[in-house]
Amino acid sequence: MSNHFPVDRALFDDVMVPNYSPSAVIPVRGEGSRVWDQEGKEFIDFAGGIAVNCLGHCHPALVGALKEQGEKIWHLSNVMTNEPALRLAKKMVDSTFAEKIYFANSGAESNEAALKLARRWALDNFGAEKSQIISFKQGFHGRTFFTVTVGGQAAYSDGFGPKPGDVVHAEYNNLESFKELISDKTCAVMMEPLQGEGGIVSPTQEFVEGVRELCNQHNALLIFDEVQTGVGRTGELYAYMGLGVTPDILTSAKALGGGFPIGAMLTTTEIAKHLKIGTHGSTYGGNPLACAVGEAAFDTVNDQAVLDGVKAKEKLYFDGLKAINEKYNVFQEIRGKGLLVGAVLTEAYQGRAKDFLVAAMEEGVMTLVAGASIVRFAPSLIIPDADIAEGLARFEKAVAKLAQ
């Protein structure tokens, strides 16, 4: 195109708000689990755009859906509904506990909708007193002011003025700490059924069941934030299915669009009815392009062979990382579920996860961190086994460079 001009990383500092610090590499092309930068250097993608690209880059079903919809109709707003949104919603309803869907554009917006719905449900049913929201320390729910306040790291929510009120935080996996906070004034409990950003922490069965039970006792809604765990990531369509504990509201984003921005809130008819006409909305929520791609991603992942594949690939990561650790002794634990895997650095390497990420990039493999001391892996759910082996071999070279 005639108005294209060369860009490099330095341009970021010139023209972008400085809230991010992106790597020096600018990727320009991807195919499956391989990515190439401006210089043609190849990377194996163990990051998946932060647990988003559930089918890798440029999956033919997603490209096909986008092209087909792109030539039909782009946007209508919620003044009119559209075919892709209704198809995707129907499939989500048919495959989960939910009876009603609300579409948003991101994880944070889906959570924002969930929290507002919970507050309205409590107000309508019990009165203004029932407004408390309980969430968990180290939890992450997005960056809107309400969701970041509900998130469990004050460092992310401090410094923006008065916060939305009546939000308290319990310890994850500590039922006693939760019991001390919950009461009949609790409106909702928001939790990740596996903490992602907070360090790849799985809940104990006793904890999740206990939280559900206490929510029932106190008429509080249980909201599962499955923005990171949803759509196949843990080897189940949604993580709640593996836990056998059903929430009242569930939020989904990231993998739902396979790389196209979309989010959703799922709930029951009984709860949904409190979001009456005009109570909440979004210009782009349910956009036909997003929903067409979302439908293709959802169809492709919601297949037992793909979900079983996630569990098989989990083992390849665990075995591969343990083998690396036997040689270099840099991890104290490999944890997580499905293709959401965390390698926790030993005492000697505390705070150095970013160094591992940078060294891995140099060796040609993209990884993530979860906090300062955990290297995180969230690749495509259909990453070929050969790419896992090659990526782990490259990662081992990075570890070898950093190991003392």
Ligand SMILES: Cc1ncc(COP(=O)(O)O)c(C=O)c1O
């Ligand atoms: C569990 C969870 N909830 C919410 C979010 C926020 O999603 P988004 O960045 O799409 O707003 C994230 C993002 O990492 C997440 O991991």
